[in-house]
Amino acid sequence: MKLLIVEDEIQLLKSLEDFASKESYFYDSVATLQGALERVDLYDYDCIVLDINLPDGNGFELLEILYRKEKSHGVIILSARDSLEDKLKGLGLGADDYLTKPFYFSELDARIKAIIRRKQFKTNKLVNFANLVVDPDQHQVGLNDLENSISLTKKEFAILTHLINNHKRVLTKVALAEYIWGDYVDEAQSFDFLFSQIKNLRRKLVKAGAEVEIRNIYGVGYQIEEI
Template sequence: MKLLIIEDEPEMLENMVQTLERQHYVVETASDYKSALHKIGVYDYDCILLDITLPDGNGLELLKALKSSGKDDGVIIVSAKDSLDDRLEGLNLGADDYLPKPFHMAELHARVKAVLRRRHFEGNQQINIGNVAVAPESREVKVDGNPIVLNRKEYDILMYLITNKKRLVTKSALAEHVWGDHIDQADSFDFIYSQIKNLRKKLEHATITIEAVYGVGYKLEVM
C-alpha cells in the first residue's frame, strides 16, 4: 500500500514516515503545496495524510483539486487546526477522517488501517479470493488454509493486483505503486518480472492466476 504524507513540520514528517515505513507501507512525502499538487496529479495513492496549513497554500484546496480530478485516493486530514468548521469542510469535501494534532503514532497507524480496510476490503479483516485468503493487518497469505511465505514486494504486488482484480494493471502503474515515485529513474522493468515469476511459483496451487498481457502489464484472474 502506498501513502503520501503532506506535512511541512520536519520532525513530525520524519516521525510519521518512520512509523508507517515500519508497518511496510511505501511512503512518499511533500512538504509544500506546490510539490503536493504535483504528486497528487501524477501519482495514485491508497491514502493521503494531509496537513491543512502549508507554507504556500491551504491543504483543503489540495483536497478540492484531488476530488475534482475524479481520483478516489483515501484522505485523512492531519492538522493542528481543530476548529469545527475546518473539520466539517474537510469531511464535506470528501476526506475520510480528521486527526487533530498532537496525536500518538499508534493512533495514526490505526486510522490509516481503518481507511484502507473500508476503501479496499469493505471493512473485512480477511480477503478471500478463490482458495487464497489474505489478512492485510498481519500480512499473512494462505492457500487452501496453508500459509505461504512472501517477501515484502511479492506481497505488495499480490495486494495491488487483488485490489484491482480483473482489471489490467500496467507495468508502470504496478512498479510505481509498489516501489514508489523514484521508479521513474529505472531503466527497465526486469525487477518486476523477477518478483512476478517468484510469486507465480508460490501460488502454483492457488485458484488465482497472474496473467501477462504482452507489452502492457498484468491481470489477476480467478480460475
C-alpha cells in the same frame, strides 16, 4: 499499502516517515501543496496523510481537486486547527478522518488501516479471492485459511494485493511498478526488478496450489484471474 505524507514541519515529517517504515507501509512524502499535486497526478495512493497548513497553500485545496477529479484516495487530515468549522469543511470536501495534533502514532495507524479496509477491501478484514485468503493488516496470505500461509516478501505481498484489488482490469507494468516503488521507478533502466518479483510470486503461488494466474497481457501489463 501506499501512503502519501504531506507535512511541512520537518521534524514531524521525519517522524511520520519513520512511522511508515516501521509499519511496513510504502510511502512518498512531500512538504508542499505543489509537491502533493504532482504526486497525486502521477500515482495512486491508498491513503493520504494531509497537513492543512502548507507553505504554498493549504490542504483544503488538495481536497477540492481530488473531489473534482473523483479520485478515490483515502484522506486523513492532520492539523493543529481543532475548530469544528475546519473539521466540517475537511470532511465535507471528502476527507475520511480528521486527527488533531498532537496525536499518538498508534491511533494514526489504526485510522489508516480502517480507511484502507473501507477503500480497498470493502470493509472486510479478510479478503477472499479464489482460494486465497488475505489479511491486509497482518500482511499475511494463505490457502483457504491463514493457517496454510504462503511466505511472501514485502514487495511480493504488495504486488499480489494490488493485483487482487484491481482484478477486473489490466495493470500496466508502469502503474504496478510506480505503486510499489514510487519515485525510484524513474531511476530504473529497465523493469527487470518487477519481472523478477512477479516471477517469484508466480512460482510461490503455483507451489502452494493457489487457484489464480497472474497473466501477462502482451504489450499492456498484468492481470490476476481465478482458474
